[in-house]
Structures are given as structure tokens and as C-alpha cells.
Amino acid sequence: MTEGTPTQIQLFTFEHDASRFELLIRIVYWILIGIVLWIYGIIACICLFIQWFHILILGCRNEALSNIARGYLEYTVHVMPYTYFMTDKRPDVMPVAVKILEES
Numbered sequence: 001m002t003e004g005t006p007t008q009i010q011l012f013t014f015e016h017d018a019s020r021f022e023l024l025i026r027i028v029y030w031i032l033i034g035i036v037l038w039i040y041g042i043i044a045c046i047c048l049f050i051q052w053f054h055i056l057i058l059g060c061r062n063e064a065l066s067n068i069a070r071g072y073l074e075y076t077v078h079v080m081p082y083t084y085f086m087t088d089k090r091p092d093v094m095p096v097a098v099k100i101l102e103e104s
Contacts, residue, residue: 022088032093044072074098
């Protein structure tokens, strides 16, 4: 890999080993992640509703509103491997900046 080239990490990968202790902690962590997703989801829905009117009236999108909706989707995808038992690596409870790339 050359210098300056970003490292790509496969987000959804199979891990054979699993911790029983982590399985118990996961329940509490799910509750925390669920609360954050619920609040963030409500905020994202409000922003999408406002964005709809913004597009209808002005004929263009608002970048700040779009960034909030994108952040919600990125956070959702970021916590999925943990919440669906694919990994024992705990994600941050609070949203962090992540990039989701699609290969063409």
C-alpha cells in the first residue's frame, strides 16, 4: 500500500471466537445504543421533514440537514456488526465520524 492511500476495513466480517462475558455486557450496551439511536432517529426524521419543505420551496438541499441524516445512517451501520453478534468489538455509544464506501 502506498503512502497516503486510505486503509479500507471490511465492516461485516465473520469472527469465530466469541466471549460469553461480552455477551452479558452486550445487553446493557444495546440499551445505551438503542437510546442514542432512538433520539438521533427522531432528530434525523425532523431534519428530513424540514429538508422536504426546503427542497419544495427553494429547489435545493440544505447541507446541514443532509449531514444530520447521513450521520444517523452512518452511526446505524457502524453499530450493526456489534448488535447483530458479528463481533465482540464494542462501538462507541455516542456517534463518531465514519465513512461508508460502496464499491462499484
